Amino acid sequence: MGRIEGKACVVTGAGSGIGKAIAERFAEEGGRVLCVDVNGETATQTAEGIEAAGGTAASFSADISDDQQAQAFIEQCVALYGSLDVLVNNAGVNLPGTFHEVSNEEIDRTIDINLKGTIYCSRAAIPQMLKQGGGNIVNISSVNGLVSEPFLCLYSASKGGIVMLTRGIALDYAKQGIRCNCICPGWVDTPINYAHADLLGGIEKVYASVDQFQPIGRPGEPREIAHLALFLASDEASLMTGSIITADGGMTAQ
DSSP: OOTTTTOEEEEETTTSHHHHHHHHHHHHTTOEEEEEESSHHHHHHHHHHHHHTTOEEEEEEOOTTSHHHHHHHHHHHHHHHSOOOEEEEOOOOOOOOOGGGOOHHHHHHHIIIIIIHHHHHHHHHHHHHHHHTOEEEEEEOOGGGTSOOTTOHHHHHHHHHHHHHHHHHHHHHGGGTEEEEEEEEOSBSSGGGHHHHHHTTOHHHHHHTGGGTSTTSSOBOHHHHHHHHHHHHSGGGTTOOSOEEEESTTGGGO
């Protein structure tokens, strides 16, 4: 216990799925967490659950595709906890579809949230990290940032951008105490994947054949990704920056 004791952490998309699991796991290890989500109610529920379990957390409702809102919750973290030690860029959307049929709205929403949102949050966080002498950014991309699948052109493009953004930030700030790493989860059992599953014949069909694309033979669980995010946020990963780590049940080993 206490692997990130006292560290001030922001987790976006903390209202559900992987983000919620990361916020909870960080709090278990002593992190003071600001739970950010576009759905303020679910962000509050995550924070209240953490506090009920004995952890330290607060919530903030924000749309990360708005740079001013990103700046606001970074400032709120510093106001609450006195620093910003860890930023987890997890919030995202998956709007699957046949590429030539996607609307401008779907293109804009995917890029604005997944890629530009990660850019805005990181850009807002880095000045504070520089001021305090260092910090840690953990980006949540996807296995689809490395390999694509049917109906995921937009999603893959946005997540591939996060992979390269991670490497660029890592190089730009390596000598200034800021580490930046990226996790690429495979198929994890969260609602963000359900629309894609519908296009593939439904979630039951996908899970019945999961070993055909994810050799471990099952979907991942959000807490499994949270364990990895915790490691990257801790001093145990002090030599790691610019790393792109898959947690995909063997999908990209094929």
